[in-house]
Amino acid sequence: MIKPLADKIRPKDIKDVVGQSHLLEDGKILNRILRSGHVTNMIFYGPPGVGKTTVANIIAKITNKKFYKINATNASLDDIKEIIKDLDSLMTLNGVVLYLDEIQNFNKKQQQSLLEFMENGKIILIASTTENPYRYIYKAILSRSTIIEFKMLNKDDIIKGLRRAIDIAKADLSDINIKYDELALDYVATVSNGDLRKAINAIELAIYSTKVDENKSIYIDVDTVKECTQKKILNYDKFGDNYYDILSAFQKSIRGSDPDASIHYLARLVKAGDLVSICRRLLVIACEDIGMAYPNAITIVKSCVDSAMQLGFPEARIPLSQATLVLATAPKSNSAYKAIDLALEDLESKDVGDIPIYLKDSHYSGADKLGRGIEYKYPHNYKNNYIKQQYLPDNIKNSVYYIPGENKMEEKVKTYLKYIKNY
Known part of the structure; x- marks a missing residue:
C-alpha cells in the first residue's frame, strides 16, 4: 500500500518537527521530557494537523516500554481490555505507553477503565484531543495528567513543512523534475488554516495530478494548487471549543470598542453560517455591555436581528454588520448586568x-x-x-x-x- 505523503513526511526526530517552539525549544517542557527520558501521563490539546501525533510517536520511542496506539473514534472498551490483558506479559514487564488519539470520543466509563493502571504506573497515557480537555475529559484523568497545548501553525511553519514534503516527493519520483512557484506554497499555506496535514495533502494532489511535460518535468503554480485545495475552511465547530473562542472574541472586541476586530470575528461567524448564535450574542451584548449608556441600542439591534433572521444568508450579513458596528462604536456600561447579578447574589x-x-x-x-x-x-x-x-x-x-x-x-x-x- 502506498503511504500518503503526510505519513512519509512525519518526522522521526524532534528537530524535524515544525512549529511548537514554545514546547520543543531548549528548556521547554517537551524538550526537557525528551532529554530526561522520563515520561508521565500527558494530554496533548490543539487543532488538527499541528504535530500532536508526531510528537507522541517520538516520545514513545524514548521509553523502554511496549507502545500501543488506538483512536478513540473507532475504538471500544474491548480494545482497552485487550491492552490491560497484556500488562503482566513478558513483553510489557516495563509497562506500557498508550497513545490514545481523539480521547474526547471515549465516554466516562471507557476513560475510567484506565485509571487504576495510570495510578500504579503500568500504563503511561499520552492522549490527544482537538477539544478543550477541561470540557470533555473526565476529571480524574485530568488530575493525573499534564495538559500540553499545541498551537496553530503559522504560514512560515506550513511552508517549511511543504518544502520538506516536496523534497520527499522528489526522492520518490526520482525520474521526474518537480518545480514549483513560491506563490503556490504561499497560497496553500494561507488556505490550510494552520493544518499542515491538509496543506501536504493539497501539494500531494497537485504533484500527482499534474501532467509531466516532454522534459519529464512538472510545474506547480498557483492555478494548479487552487484546483487542488478546497475553499478555506475555518476552524469552527458549533459544539467544539473553537465555537466558544470565536463568540468570546466577538463579544470582547465589541466591549472593547474595536469595530474592526468586531467585524473580523463577525465575518468568521458569518462564514460558518451560524446565524442563530450571532443574533443571540448581539442581543445580550446590547444589554450587558452597552446597556444604560445607550438604552436604544437594544431596539436597533433587535430590528437588525429580526431583519437578518427574515433575510437569511447571504443578505443577513448586512444587518448583522450594522448591529455589530452600532454596538462596537456605542458608549459602554455594564451597570444593568452588575445590578441584576448583585440582586441575585443577595x-x-x-x-x-x-x-x-x-x-x-x-x-x-x-x-x-x-x-x-x-x-x-x-x-x-x-x-x-x-x-x-x-x-x-x-x-x-x-x-x-x-x-x-x-x-x-x-x-x-x-x-x-x-x-x-x-x-
Missing part, C-alpha cells in the same frame, strides 16, 4: 425578608382587612411624581444594586435621581 446569600405589606397586591375584595396597600403612597399624586418611601424588604432596605456608569446617558440618570430625591 437572594442566594441573604435572608432578604418579606415584601413590605403596603407594596403587596391589594386588587381584591378583603385586601384592606389584611392590611394590604393601606399605607402605600402613589407617587403620581406627588410633585415630580416622586415620594420617598421604602420599597426593599426590611432586611436589605439599604442595599444598592444600580450604580450609574460614567457616561452621558447615566450622568443624566444620576442628575435626575438626585433632583427628585433632594427636592
Whole structure:
C-alpha cells in the first residue's frame, strides 16, 4: 500500500518537527521530557494537523516500554481490555505507553477503565484531543495528567513543512523534475488554516495530478494548487471549543470598542453560517455591555436581528454588520448586568425578608382587612411624581444594586435621581 505523503513526511526526530517552539525549544517542557527520558501521563490539546501525533510517536520511542496506539473514534472498551490483558506479559514487564488519539470520543466509563493502571504506573497515557480537555475529559484523568497545548501553525511553519514534503516527493519520483512557484506554497499555506496535514495533502494532489511535460518535468503554480485545495475552511465547530473562542472574541472586541476586530470575528461567524448564535450574542451584548449608556441600542439591534433572521444568508450579513458596528462604536456600561447579578447574589446569600405589606397586591375584595396597600403612597399624586418611601424588604432596605456608569446617558440618570430625591 502506498503511504500518503503526510505519513512519509512525519518526522522521526524532534528537530524535524515544525512549529511548537514554545514546547520543543531548549528548556521547554517537551524538550526537557525528551532529554530526561522520563515520561508521565500527558494530554496533548490543539487543532488538527499541528504535530500532536508526531510528537507522541517520538516520545514513545524514548521509553523502554511496549507502545500501543488506538483512536478513540473507532475504538471500544474491548480494545482497552485487550491492552490491560497484556500488562503482566513478558513483553510489557516495563509497562506500557498508550497513545490514545481523539480521547474526547471515549465516554466516562471507557476513560475510567484506565485509571487504576495510570495510578500504579503500568500504563503511561499520552492522549490527544482537538477539544478543550477541561470540557470533555473526565476529571480524574485530568488530575493525573499534564495538559500540553499545541498551537496553530503559522504560514512560515506550513511552508517549511511543504518544502520538506516536496523534497520527499522528489526522492520518490526520482525520474521526474518537480518545480514549483513560491506563490503556490504561499497560497496553500494561507488556505490550510494552520493544518499542515491538509496543506501536504493539497501539494500531494497537485504533484500527482499534474501532467509531466516532454522534459519529464512538472510545474506547480498557483492555478494548479487552487484546483487542488478546497475553499478555506475555518476552524469552527458549533459544539467544539473553537465555537466558544470565536463568540468570546466577538463579544470582547465589541466591549472593547474595536469595530474592526468586531467585524473580523463577525465575518468568521458569518462564514460558518451560524446565524442563530450571532443574533443571540448581539442581543445580550446590547444589554450587558452597552446597556444604560445607550438604552436604544437594544431596539436597533433587535430590528437588525429580526431583519437578518427574515433575510437569511447571504443578505443577513448586512444587518448583522450594522448591529455589530452600532454596538462596537456605542458608549459602554455594564451597570444593568452588575445590578441584576448583585440582586441575585443577595437572594442566594441573604435572608432578604418579606415584601413590605403596603407594596403587596391589594386588587381584591378583603385586601384592606389584611392590611394590604393601606399605607402605600402613589407617587403620581406627588410633585415630580416622586415620594420617598421604602420599597426593599426590611432586611436589605439599604442595599444598592444600580450604580450609574460614567457616561452621558447615566450622568443624566444620576442628575435626575438626585433632583427628585433632594427636592
